[in-house]
Amino acid sequence: MAKNVGWSAIQENSGERADYVKLEAGKKTRLHILDENPIQFSVHPIAGGAQGRPERCKGKDCPFCAKPLDYGKKTRYAVSVFAFDTNQPKVLEGGTQIFAGISAAVEAYEGQTKAFDIIINRTGAGLETRYTVVPVPTQYKPEMLKVEKFNVAKIYGVSTATDDDTTDHPSAIDEVPF
Numbered sequence: 101m102a103k104n105v106g107w108s109a110i111q112e113n114s115g116e117r118a119d120y121v122k123l124e125a126g127k128k129t130r131l132h133i134l135d136e137n138p139i140q141f142s143v144h145p146i147a148g149g150a151q152g153r154p155e156r157c158k159g160k161d162c163p164f165c166a167k168p169l170d171y172g173k174k175t176r177y178a179v180s181v182f183a184f185d186t187n188q189p190k191v192l193e194g195g196t197q198i199f200a201g202i203s204a205a206v207e208a209y210e211g212q213t214k215a216f217d218i219i220i221n222r223t224g225a226g227l228e229t230r231y232t233v234v235p236v237p238t239q240y241k242p243e244m245l246k247v248e249k250f251n252v253a254k255i256y257g258v259s260t261a262t263d264d265d266t267t268d269h270p271s272a273i274d275e276v277p278f
């Protein structure tokens with residue numbers, strides 16, 4: 101049965117189309133960060149998100165937060181990047197281990213994200229999976245980005261226009277400094 105939907109619902113769904121960085125075991129992945137800041141959000145440990153990723157917490161009225169379900173939550177981050185292996189823009193999504201590593205790199209380069217690339221090395225498997233993030237002087241040039249970077253804020257539904265609302269209704273997704 102057809103039904104009317106709000107324009108915002110369409111935006112949210114179309115925003116799911118993005119290329120995500122796949123970090124493979126034993127492989128080093130070189131990336132350049134294209135956003136000033138990452139965004140932070142929460143996921144529940146159940147599949148259901150786009151492309152098999154965990155279900156994102158929907159905030160105030162999230163059915164997966166409601167008792168008796170209450171799956172628990174994990175903090176995740178996402179940022180727009182340039183991937184050197186395919187010379188394409190992608191979205192890097194990850195947990196605290198990866199993004200704390202990036203945060204340390206940003207600090208080492210005094211906040212100058214344009215000055216360095218990161219090399220992420222994934223080792224181990226399952227619960228023993230480890231990620232190391234090593235910053236190196238950048239080889240990225242803006243002209244290497246042939247198509248526009250992904251708009252992470254839009255993909256994850258971060259609305260910069262309604263920042264005032266966040267004080268009353270804490271969102272599941274926030275823009276955070278590195």
Ligand SMILES: [Zn+2]
Pocket residue numbers: 144156157158159162163164165
């Ligand atoms: Zn939730």
